[in-house]
Amino acid sequence: MATILVADDHRQIASILEEYLKKEGHTAVIAADGEEALALFAQTNPDAVLLDVMMPRLDGFAVCREIRKTSTVPVIMITARGEDFEKIMGLDIGADDYIVKPFSPGEVMARVRAVLRRMGHVQPEPRQVFVHGNLTIRLDDYEAQVGGRDVALTKKELEILWTLATHPNKVFSRDNLLESLWGYDYFGDTRTVDSHIKRLRAKLEAAGSDGWEIRTIWGVGYKFEVKPHEKPDRA
Known part of the structure; x- marks a missing residue:
């Protein structure tokens, strides 16, 4: 749908962003330093830029200044x-x-979609809703209901539930969940996943499940298990 320039000297982060952008249907162009970013910007005329601040040769601030001399393309730094003065x-x-x-x-990806919508590059996406048995998840609103009653989940708890529930019976390792929901730069360990799952499961069990559960696969990870012959619905 769009061409996105990703400028980050951390190759692992750039590769993750490239993978996610491709899943969204975009073309990703990767630059490893500020000078390469400006060269690729001139060559590819991207629809948006993901720009790391700390890069060799030219930092992100210098690159952004140069881009703004000739273009109003969306730039996400x-x-x-996280100091306020840097954000300002x-x-x-x-x-x-x-x-x-x-x-x-x-x-x-949500931030990219938002800036592209503002520029008129993408149409509003259909609302993301998952329904199975007495469980309803509305990802756009960060809401979950069991039996028609709201379940108070944190942002991360709801993201874990959505990830598991939209892939019924698929086993996710703790590393899978840590990477996809916290990111490679997160400095915690897999016990973070365990503690979030424990709290999430307690809330869901208190609300009452019907034909589904978050099951622990010992030594591996977790899965959203549904009864045989039942198929969840995702709107």
């Missing part, structure tokens, strides 16, 4: 430092959004 500087020189590491790749 990414940094490992980035926004003052023309960045459209600012993301602090560690980040969830899904959050970055």
Whole structure:
């Protein structure tokens, strides 16, 4: 749908963003430093830019200033430092959004969709709703209901539930969940996943399940298990 320039000298992060952008139907162009980013910007005329602040040769602030001399293309800046003055500087020189590491790749994709919508590049997406038995998840609203009653979940708990439930009976390792929902730059360990699952499961069990459960696969991870011959619905 769109061409996105990803400028980040951390190859692993750039590869993750490239993978997620491709899943969204976009073309990703990767730059490893500021000078390469400006060269590729001139060559490819991207629809949006994901721009790391700390890069060799030219930093993200310098790249953003150069881009703003000739273009109003959306720029989302990414940094490992969350100081207010850096955010203010980035926004003052023309960045459209600012993301602090560690980040969830899904959050970055949501920010990309938002800036592209504002530029008229993409149509509004259909609402993401999952229904199975007495469980309803509305991802856009970050709401979950069991038996028609709201279940108070944190943002991360709901993202875990959505990831598991929309892939019924698929086993996710703790590393899978940590990578996809917390991102590669997260400095915690897999016990973070376990603690979130424990709280999530307690809330769901208290609300009452019907034909489904989050099951532990010992030594591997977790899955959203449904009864045989029942198929969840995803709108």
